[in-house]
Amino acid sequence: MFFSTSVPTRLRSPAPHTTAFSPARHPVGSPLVLTGRIHDDTGRGVRGVSVQVRRSDNGGTVRAGTSTVVTVTTDDDGCFTIATITPAPYQIPADGPTGWFIANEGWNPWRPAHLHVTVKAPRMRTVTTRLHFRRDAWIRHDAPAKAILDPRPGVGGIDRATIDFTLERSTSPVSGA
Template sequence: MTTTDKVSPTAAGSGASATETFRANQQHGAPEGVSAERVGTVVRAVLDSVHEAIRAHRVTYPEFQAAKKWLIEVGEGGEWPLFLDVFVEHVVEQVAAETQQGSKGSILGPYYLPGQQRLPSVAALPARPDEKGAPLVFAGQVRDIDGRPIAGAELDIWHADAQGYYSGFAPGIPEGNLRGVVVADDQGRFEISTVQPAPYQIPTDGPTGRLIETAGWHPWRPAHLHLIVRAPGYRPVTTQLYFEGGEWLDSDVANATKPELVLSPKAQPDGRLRSEYDFVLDRT
């Protein structure tokens, strides 16, 4: 695919892409069934919390109608994946992490695309010939909790470009750009060449953006690499890795940053930045 002049992605466009991707991902691997009893328990708890907030804050009918209007607009704009991934997923991830001994996880986010190009253990992510951004080498090893290397572990990696845009979710970017599945060697080692991504703001021209503005929040996420690290017989780790000193690191709109997930890239003689990070997987 050839690139075209880049246009900022809209909330509606990103929302539609995220919704389509979510549905496709469910076909790739449907989640386990949820019992009616569990649905009843969780939904009742959510409703009880909403009812309590209404009572505690003396919500008026005009405020209730405004909330109803906003909820309808989020659905019509296809922004539910965006809203839930930014404002809710980090707590679901925290609960899941309570039973995890290996590497720290973080949110998946709305911009994952499965089925990307498989690459060897030493590889460069697909990129445009004139890809902007500081050259970055990201290397490390995948091991189990006993320190043994996991041969052939997969690192499904994706990230935004130097303008904060993701392939598949913004116009003018080739399919698969800055995405790939790197297969570690027989010692679980990998070395990935790419560019350092930029911070970005979530699309703000839709109802999610209006909520952020009305609440007086900012819409920015710090620069990060996304990864799903997996191997047969092991629990996969979904995470994000950030960059020391990066903007918005201490005020991520998605509340997804953790101290253990911050990289400290070092400049190399060849002018590239290099950062190393090892992953530890739990057995299933």
């Protein structure tokens, strides 16, 4: 399974100029099942597609070879299911050059909880994106609507969310046999 047993006991406080983090609006560490379907531009499901989901730990880090990364392959209908944990929002350093940039650009040092997703198939264009969570206090106005998950409560306290992807045929030459 792709479940982590660690749940944060405390998150760093947001900077004074930001909205306070509300655990009630973002159930950090709660189980999440992400399902979806990968289809081509004609709507047919694509079999054998690699779907990789990476989530940060509670400090904003993704470590290869840990429970924060999982890869599954789509079935004959292009469907996949991934069991994970709702990721935590995290704060990037607000000092040094990064702090200067944040202050001068008027950015917030908090990053919304998100999943990194990479969808790959032979002779198809790779899709790489971030999926955000609708009820996250830190979500930015520029997150595309199709990249926002709205998990619904499911059986046994496990939230469920659905996302579908359309893969386009690659126009680049494919090497190999």
